[in-house]
Amino acid sequence: VTAALASPARSHLDPDLVTLLDDIRASLTRAFRAAGDSVTLAISGTGTSAMEAAVANVTEPGRRATVVVTGYFGDRLAQMLARHGAEVSRVDEVWGRAADPDALRSALRANGADIVAMVHGETSTGVLNPVADLVSIAREHGALTIVDAVTSFGAVPLDAGGWGIDICYSCSQKGLGAPSGLSPITFSRGAIDRRVACRSFAFDIGLLQTYWIERKYHHTISAPLVYALSAALSEVDAEGLEARWGRHERHHRQLVDALATLDLSLLPPPAERLWSLNAVQVPAGVDEAAVRSGLLRRHNIEIGAGLGPLAGKIWRIGLMGSGSTAENVERVVQALRDVIARR
């Protein structure tokens, strides 16, 4: 991927570059397990841009959106839907626990919804939400579904077509292991049929299709990012999706076992854990920021801090894409042992 980034840049309409775009669409359709008639491409921008693209194409003032909120990024989805004029209601879960399908069912029975939005892998809490169940409940109520797969895509089982997700988006820098800047998104045929007149020029899926499929200028895509995403997707195809999910699960379990030898445990209960992002509880009396900076300074390993109500309470250890390896698990646990012992 790094070598691909350094290839000579070509124009956004260069014949070789647009061939890569076709390959990327095909690989992304496979990786999302999206239906054959879906519209699948990559948004120029980070995961937040893909989130905005999902929302902007199906939201207009007066549409009722129910958002399942289990952490920071579910809250961001709710904010974004409100900015686009939706009447937003929330089904909140305590941070560190997965969403309760019955709570969504009750909310929809009481109020109905045009759109149900949720995060699959909640990066702020290390929780994996039961998206297949949540989507099925939303569909029973005729709602269109938006699923944030930013931290789950390429790392844990996801089946956009099989689960009946209408719009699913991700990013390039997590499970795929490319630099940030080109964010995969897929729209089902039903979502395309139910879209609104999009107020965003940059993220209008109709205009984006004219570029990605009909080769008409819409914006100047970054050629180096296209090369990098294409190289990363070749690795996904070579490894195989299920083998890749299995690798993420194996190294997650290896980390959990190794952390136990340091008396460290994860925040979410075992059945609700996201393999690519591990939320580790900071023991009482330990200065979490000092441990993070010690890891970076002494061992050149960066881990994340807690967000919102979990600030100071958890560390977030990413094991995703090419970073999900047995060696990395050993390194981070040894480094944690060293830094915590020095306190």
Ligand SMILES: Cc1ncc(COP(=O)(O)O)c(C=O)c1O
């Ligand atoms: C679940 C989730 N959604 C959305 C985003 C936003 O993605 P980005 O930072 O690439 O804009 C992130 C970022 O970490 C995320 O974890």
